[in-house]
Amino acid sequence: MDCPVCRQESTEHWITVNARRYWRCADCQARFLDSDQHPDRETEKREYDQHQNHPNDAGYRRFLSQLAGPLLKRLEPASRGLDYGCGPGPALACMLKEAGHSVSLFDPIYAPDSGAFRNRYDFITCTEVVEHFHDPATEFERLHSLLEPGGWLGIMTRFQTDDERFANWHYRRDPTHVVFYRPGTFKWLGERFGWEVECLPPQVVLAQKG
Numbered sequence: 001m002d003c004p005v006c007r008q009e010s011t012e013h014w015i016t017v018n019a020r021r022y023w024r025c026a027d028c029q030a031r032f033l034d035s036d037q038h039p040d041r042e043t044e045k046r047e048y049d050q051h052q053n054h055p056n057d058a059g060y061r062r063f064l065s066q067l068a069g070p071l072l073k074r075l076e077p078a079s080r081g082l083d084y085g086c087g088p089g090p091a092l093a094c095m096l097k098e099a100g101h102s103v104s105l106f107d108p109i110y111a112p113d114s115g116a117f118r119n120r121y122d123f124i125t126c127t128e129v130v131e132h133f134h135d136p137a138t139e140f141e142r143l144h145s146l147l148e149p150g151g152w153l154g155i156m157t158r159f160q161t162d163d164e165r166f167a168n169w170h171y172r173r174d175p176t177h178v179v180f181y182r183p184g185t186f187k188w189l190g191e192r193f194g195w196e197v198e199c200l201p202p203q204v205v206l207a208q209k210g
Contacts, residue, residue, distance in 0.1 A: 004179060005030040005136045006188060017167045028188040030136075031160055031180040038134050039176055045109050047176045048087065055091040064092045064156075067127060067204050071154045072099055074206065079122035080104075082146060085129030086111055092127055120148045127156040131177045144193045147209045153195070155205040157181055 003011050003025035010026040021034040039047075053060050079101045083093040086105045093103040101123075106116040124143055133139045143153055158171045160180035166172055171180070183199040186207070190197035195207040 001035070003028060003030060004032055004035070004134070005185060006192070007137050015166065017172070022166075029182040029184040031166070033178040035134070038178055041109070044132070044176050047174070048109065051087070053087060053089045053091060055089050055094040057091070060091055061095060064095060064127060067125065067154050067156045068092060068095050070200065070204065070206060071123065071125070071152060072096070074152055075101065075123055078102070080119070081123040081125065082106060082116055082121045084124050084126050084143065085132070092125055096125075117142070117146065119146075121146055121151060122148055123152040123154065125154045129157075130155055130181065131157045131171070131179055133179055136179055140189060140193070144209065149209055151209045153207040153209070155186075155207070156203050158203045159183055159199070159201060
């Protein structure tokens with residue numbers, strides 16, 4: 001099976017947990033669920049609808065500040081951004097707007113406006129999104145194309161670092177999580193697209209387009 005992140009063939013079946021088959025890639029270090037076992041859109045929406053992520057929730061804002069804080073330090077005033085995979089309550093977009101930036105929204109379920117793809121952006125955020133990508137190679141190509149030169153891509157996703165704990169890892173148990181990234185995976189993506197990548201463990205990535 002080709003790796004869905006780097007499209008290389010250097011993958012092997014790695015582990016089966018509760019009948020869910022996981023693979024790993026020797027090139028980009030990604031771990032991923034067998035594509036035959038991906039959830040359908042209806043299953044995904046049922047799971048997402050259970051999330052309580054409201055823009056005014058102080059705890060959720062503290063969580064998002066792990067990305068918002070370092071990203072805001074890097075942005076020019078009044079930058080134009082896209083919250084990609086914003087979900088039903090785009091709290092991060094609200095935080096960035098409050099800091100003086102304009103933010104467009106896209107989400108395949110909650111904000112499916114493909115008009116967002118007609119613009120180019122100074123920054124794009126993906127918080128708790130990339131682990132849901134069924135075709136991450138294509139998604140990252142899209143994100144790269146939407147960024148202006150010098151633009152920033154900010155990602156939040158929990159880094160997969162301990163193979164021995166993978167079976168019981170809370171992040172794996174979410175049925176909509178199908179791809180798991182290591183810092184080395186993002187370094188590979190940086191080389192692929194010419195990004196300057198900085199990983200801030202345990203779950204933040206900042207990548208600047210060349």
